[in-house]
Amino acid sequence: MKKNSYLGENIIKNILVLIVAVLFFPMIANSAQLLPIEQIGNFLLLVSILLVAVCFANFAFTYEKCNVAAIGQRYLAHIATFIFMLLLALLLISLVIIIQILIPSIFQITLVVSILLYLGIALYDFWDLLRINEV
Numbered sequence: 001m002k003k004n005s006y007l008g009e010n011i012i013k014n015i016l017v018l019i020v021a022v023l024f025f026p027m028i029a030n031s032a033q034l035l036p037i038e039q040i041g042n043f044l045l046l047v048s049i050l051l052v053a054v055c056f057a058n059f060a061f062t063y064e065k066c067n068v069a070a071i072g073q074r075y076l077a078h079i080a081t082f083i084f085m086l087l088l089a090l091l092l093i094s095l096v097i098i099i100q101i102l103i104p105s106i107f108q109i110t111l112v113v114s115i116l117l118y119l120g121i122a123l124y125d126f127w128d129l130l131r132i133n134e135v
Contacts, residue, residue, distance in 0.1 A: 007130075054087045
């Protein structure tokens, strides 16, 4: 199998991440609205810690150490990166919503930074896949 088909699988994975994240958006927004105002800071701290952990897990993974020619390994790699990227998207959505509630004056900058962060991680995912060496 060629890198083009791997890229096709990766595109599908990334589209699925965005679809699932959009589907979860209303639930996250509703749950955030129900948080007691005195607990929002604690929730923001928790989201920040989880973001760091997910980013670390995502960047620790590499397609280079995976035998992408073996369909099982390749799909496990796609599933792992799907989970990392979905968690990242959901946590960024939570962060943006909480910032909108807690500090509305910086909502727009937080939204832009979060979009850029996610875009960078998605691009990293593609770059990592492109640098594999096929035997």
